[in-house]
Amino acid sequence: MLELAVLGLLHESPLHGYELRQRLKATLGSFRAFSYGSLYPTLRRMKDAGWIAEDEGDAEVVAGAPPLTGKRGKVVYKLTAEGKERFTELLAEAGPSSWEDEQFGVHFAFFAKTDPEVRVRILEGRRARLEERREGVRASLSRTRERLDSYTLQLQEHGLESVDREVRWLSELIEKERLTETERRNQSSSR
Amino acid sequence: MLELAVLGLLHESPLHGYELRQRLKATLGSFRAFSYGSLYPTLRRMKDAGWIAEDEGDAEVVAGAPPLTGKRGKVVYKLTAEGKERFTELLAEAGPSSWEDEQFGVHFAFFAKTDPEVRVRILEGRRARLEERREGVRASLSRTRERLDSYTLQLQEHGLESVDREVRWLSELIEKERLTETERRNQSSSR
DNA sequence: ACTGCGATGTATCACTCCGATACATCGCAG
DNA sequence: CTGCGATGTATCGGAGTGATACATCGCAGT
Numbered sequence: 001m002l003e004l005a006v007l008g009l010l011h012e013s014p015l016h017g018y019e020l021r022q023r024l025k026a027t028l029g030s031f032r033a034f035s036y037g038s039l040y041p042t043l044r045r046m047k048d049a050g051w052i053a054e055d056e057g058d059a060e061v062v063a064g065a066p067p068l069t070g071k072r073g074k075v076v077y078k079l080t081a082e083g084k085e086r087f088t089e090l091l092a093e094a095g096p097s098s099w100e101d102e103q104f105g106v107h108f109a110f111f112a113k114t115d116p117e118v119r120v121r122i123l124e125g126r127r128a129r130l131e132e133r134r135e136g137v138r139a140s141l142s143r144t145r146e147r148l149d150s151y152t153l154q155l156q157e158h159g160l161e162s163v164d165r166e167v168r169w170l171s172e173l174i175e176k177e178r179l180t181e182t183e184r185r186n187q188s189s190s191r
Numbered sequence: 192m193l194e195l196a197v198l199g200l201l202h203e204s205p206l207h208g209y210e211l212r213q214r215l216k217a218t219l220g221s222f223r224a225f226s227y228g229s230l231y232p233t234l235r236r237m238k239d240a241g242w243i244a245e246d247e248g249d250a251e252v253v254a255g256a257p258p259l260t261g262k263r264g265k266v267v268y269k270l271t272a273e274g275k276e277r278f279t280e281l282l283a284e285a286g287p288s289s290w291e292d293e294q295f296g297v298h299f300a301f302f303a304k305t306d307p308e309v310r311v312r313i314l315e316g317r318r319a320r321l322e323e324r325r326e327g328v329r330a331s332l333s334r335t336r337e338r339l340d341s342y343t344l345q346l347q348e349h350g351l352e353s354v355d356r357e358v359r360w361l362s363e364l365i366e367k368e369r370l371t372e373t374e375r376r377n378q379s380s381s382r
Numbered sequence: 383a384c385t386g387c388g389a390t391g392t393a394t395c396a397c398t399c400c401g402a403t404a405c406a407t408c409g410c411a412g
Numbered sequence: 413c414t415g416c417g418a419t420g421t422a423t424c425g426g427a428g429t430g431a432t433a434c435a436t437c438g439c440a441g442t
Contacts, residue, residue, distance in 0.1 A: 227394095383442100
C-alpha cells in the first residue's frame with residue numbers, strides 16, 4: 001500500500017509529491033511504481049487523516065541533498081507524530097496481506113525499520129505463499145502439460161523458474177536473519 | 192486484459208465462470224490470476240457487447256474432459272462470431288500496452304494464435320521496455336547506492352536480476368522466432 | 383444413516399491503483 | 413529569444429482485488 005511507502009519515505013525528510021515519486025522509484029526499483037494518479041489522492045487522504053501535514057518551513061534547510069528549487073506551487077509534506085505511530089503500527093502487523101506480491105515489496109523496503117521477529121515472520125510467510133503457489137501451478141501443469149501449446153508451456157515454465165528463484169532468495173535472507181539473530185542473542189547473554 | 196483471456200479460452204470450448212477461472216490459472220500460471228470479482232462482471236459486459244452468448248446446449252457433449260456435474264445454476268458461455276473477430280483484432284494490435292507487465296503475459300499465452308510478425312514485435316517491444324526500466328533503475332541505483340540500507344539494496348539487486356533474467360528469456364524467444372521465420376520463408380520459396 | 387466439510391458455483395461491493403490527460407513553470411541549449 | 417525537456421500538481425474513468433455472502437454437490441468418517 002502506498003500509505004506505508006509514503007510514511008516510510010517521509011520518515012527520513014519532508015518531501016513534496018514529485019520528489020516522493022522519485023524516491024518511490026529509487027526505493028522500490030523494479031518492483032512497484034506508484035503513479036501520480038494514486039499518489040496525490042493518497043497524500044490528501046493522509047493529510048485529512050492527520051498522518052502527515054503541510055510543511056511551510058523553508059525547504060532549503062531540510063534535505064541533505066539540495067532541493068534545487070525555490071518555493072513555488074510545491075506542497076511539502078512532513079510526518080506528524082500520529083504518522084510516526086501509524087508507521088510503526090503498520091510495520092508491526094505482519095498480516096496475511098504482507099505476503100501478497102504488492103505489499104511484500106513495500107514492506108521489505110522498510111525492513112531496516114522493522115522488528116527482527118516481524119522480518120522473519122514476513123519472509124517465511126512470503127516463502128510459504130510462493131511455495132503454495134508453485135505447487136499449485138506445478139500440479140495443474142503436470143495435469144495439462146500435453147494439452148498446452150509450446151508458448152503457454154514456455155510461459156508456465158519461465159514463471160515457475162521465477163518463483164523458484166524468489167523462494168531461494170527468500171531462503172537466503174531468512175538464513176541470514178537467523179544468523180544475525182543468534183549472534184545478537186549471544187552478545188546480549190555474554191554481556 | 193481479462194477480455195482477451197476469456198475470448199482466447201472460449202475459443203477452445205464453451206465454459207462457465209468457475210471453470211473459466213480454473214483454466215485462467217492453468218493458462219497464465221504464476222503470471223496473473225484474475226479474481227471472480229472481475230471475471231463475472233466482465234462476462235456480463237462481454238455478453239452485453241455481443242462477444243459471447245449463453246450456451247443453452249447441454250454441457251455434457253461439449254468438453255473432452257467430463258464436466259462432472261449436471262445442469263444447475265451454471266451459466267455456460269460460448270464465443271459468438273463477433274467475439275472471434277474481436278479476438279483476432281485484439282491479437283493483431285500490438286500497441287504499447289502489449290509490453291506492459293499485465294498485458295504481456297495474457298497476450299503471450301495466446302501466441303500460438305497470433306501472427307508471427309506480431310509475435311516478434313511484441314517480444315521486442317517488451318524487451319525494449321524492460322531494458323529501459325533496467326537502465327533507469329541501474330542509474331538511480333548507482334546514484335544512491337551508498338545512501339541505501341542493506342535491505343533496500345537487496346531488493347533493488349534482486350529486482351534487477353529478475354529483469355535481467357526476463358530480458359535473456361525474451362532474447363532466446365526472439366532468436367527462436369527468427370529461426371522458424373527464415374525456415375518458413377525458405378520452405379515457401381523452395382515450394 | 384448422518385454429518386459435516388471441501389470443492390463447485392454465482393455474485394456484489396468498497397477500495398486501490400493505473401494510464402491518460404491537462405496545465406503551468408523552470409532552466410538551459412541552440 | 414525560443415522552444416523543449418524536466419519539474420510540479422491535479423483529476424477522471426476504468427480495471428482488478430479481496431472480502432464476503434450464499435447455495436449445492438459428493439464424499440469421507442463415524
